[in-house]
Structures are given as structure tokens and as C-alpha cells.
Amino acid sequence: MVAQLPVALAADYTVVIDKMTFGAVPAELHVGDTITWQNNDIFRHTATARDKSFDVDLPAKSEAVMTVGAAGSVAFYCKFHPGMKGTLVIAP
Numbered sequence: 001m002v003a004q005l006p007v008a009l010a011a012d013y014t015v016v017i018d019k020m021t022f023g024a025v026p027a028e029l030h031v032g033d034t035i036t037w038q039n040n041d042i043f044r045h046t047a048t049a050r051d052k053s054f055d056v057d058l059p060a061k062s063e064a065v066m067t068v069g070a071a072g073s074v075a076f077y078c079k080f081h082p083g084m085k086g087t088l089v090i091a092p
């Protein structure tokens, strides 16, 4: 009999940017998941990792998808509005 290995399915999450603030980030993130950054503002934003592991450009009223690449705790911010920030906690 063949053992059934658990299959980790990649999950898709959305982080909404609204009124100059990053919304809630996924509580349970794993490498291979995708995050759609959705900018609802009339301003351009970015989602930029302090460790440079990602840098997503988000023109006004746009969205962009990124795949989570590495485990760890990654602080991020907006290059244009440094007060906008958050942290992704990514499990392997």
C-alpha cells in the first residue's frame, strides 16, 4: 500500500491597501503561496521588503500578484509613504 503524503496546496491571499494603510496580512503564510496586493487608493504605492526579497510596484487603483519565496519574518513598507508598513510571517 502506498502511503498518502500530505499535499500542501498553495493558497492565494489578498492584502488590500486602502486610505494609505496596508490591510490585514494572512495569518498563515507558506512558501509558494501567492499574495495579491490590491491598491484601492488614488496614490501609487509599493510593497517593498526591507530585506529586498520583494518589491512590488502598485500604481493607483491596481493590483499585482507575487509568490512568497522564502520563509521568515519579512518587514515591508511603501517606498513613497514610509509610515505604511507591515510584516509577513512566512512558514516553510
Ligand SMILES: [Cu+2]
Pocket: 043, 044, 045, 046, 078, 079, 080, 081, 084
Ligand atoms: Cu504608499
